[in-house]
Amino acid sequence: MKVKLLEPQSYCTGVKRALSLLDESLNNKKNNSPIYLIGKLIHNDIIMNKYKDMGVIIIDENNKLEEIKKIDKGTLIFQAHGTDDKIIEYAKNKGLNVIDATCPFVKIIHNRIKSYLKLNYDIIYVGKKNHAESMGVLAISPKIHFISDINDIEKLNISNNLIYSTCQTTLSTIDLADIFHALKEKYINIIIDNKICDATTKRQEAVINANFDLLIVVGDKFSSNSKRLYEIGKLKNDAIYINDLNELKKYDLTKYNDIAITSGASTPYYLVLEIYNYLIK
Numbered sequence: 001m002k003v004k005l006l007e008p009q010s011y012c013t014g015v016k017r018a019l020s021l022l023d024e025s026l027n028n029k030k031n032n033s034p035i036y037l038i039g040k041l042i043h044n045d046i047i048m049n050k051y052k053d054m055g056v057i058i059i060d061e062n063n064k065l066e067e068i069k070k071i072d073k074g075t076l077i078f079q080a081h082g083t084d085d086k087i088i089e090y091a092k093n094k095g096l097n098v099i100d101a102t103c104p105f106v107k108i109i110h111n112r113i114k115s116y117l118k119l120n121y122d123i124i125y126v127g128k129k130n131h132a133e134s135m136g137v138l139a140i141s142p143k144i145h146f147i148s149d150i151n152d153i154e155k156l157n158i159s160n161n162l163i164y165s166t167c168q169t170t171l172s173t174i175d176l177a178d179i180f181h182a183l184k185e186k187y188i189n190i191i192i193d194n195k196i197c198d199a200t201t202k203r204q205e206a207v208i209n210a211n212f213d214l215l216i217v218v219g220d221k222f223s224s225n226s227k228r229l230y231e232i233g234k235l236k237n238d239a240i241y242i243n244d245l246n247e248l249k250k251y252d253l254t255k256y257n258d259i260a261i262t263s264g265a266s267t268p269y270y271l272v273l274e275i276y277n278y279l280i281k
């Protein structure tokens with residue numbers, strides 16, 4: 001059985017940054033001053049549970065504002081996927097120690113949308129329903145048109161000639177190309193701004209270009225970029241999507257000769273290496 005690790009692996013820059021902000025806060029933590037994560041800092045429960053065991057409190061991302069209202073001291077760290085600015089401002093105004101761990105690539109999208117809104121553009125945002133990153137973007141303005149797949153385009157009814165379209169950072173490059181193409185056909189003057197990040201694009205390209213009879217995707221079930229790797233892998237051949245080695249052990253792999261391993265941008269490398277070492281034994 002041939003086993004190969006596709007590159008890149010390990011945390012992307014946004015995840016590394018978010019985790020180092022959290023580690024720094026833990027190192028500087030004063031007694032009796034709690035640390036709250038507003039939503040899961042990154043989408044990987046194995047890592048989030050380790051921080052919970054260290055005393056970090058994770059606040060439900062769907063109920064942020066209500067939960068923050070109840071907090072009167074401590075450090076609040078906002079998740080890498082981005083958050084409604086108004087909630088961050090509210091926490092700051094309350095006098096809480098606020099750390100915004102939003103990935104800089106997500107921030108660029110927020111800023112660009114705000115600039116185009118000021119210029120009276122209609123905004124079409126392509127994202128996944130209920131994903132933290134989409135929710136953070138949609139909180140910028142109720143005027144943003146949200147679509148999650150190509151079939152949503154027919155429902156758009158925009159008369160403005162000025163239209164700007166951008167997207168979530170972790171979409172499928174294959175799906176997005178089709179969506180942007182269809183938008184361009186409907187609105188010829190539209191400005192298209194593909195913001196799938198480098199970490200996502202490179203991982204997807206590696207899967208598209210690799211040969212395998214089985215793709216193993218290591219990632220959390222809430223990780224958008226891991227899901228996309230699995231979907232792309234399935235278009236080519238068999239694929240399985242697992243959190244860790246324990247889950248892999250439930251599968252019979254004897255029929256496979258050429259296994260490729262990829263992982264999401266929030267998957268720690270040690271989980272991937274455990275799987276690789278188990279398979280090459």
Ligand code: SF4
Nearest residue numbers: 012014103169197265
């Ligand atoms: S996947 Fe991309 S956008 Fe998301 S945290 Fe990583 S670098 Fe940032």
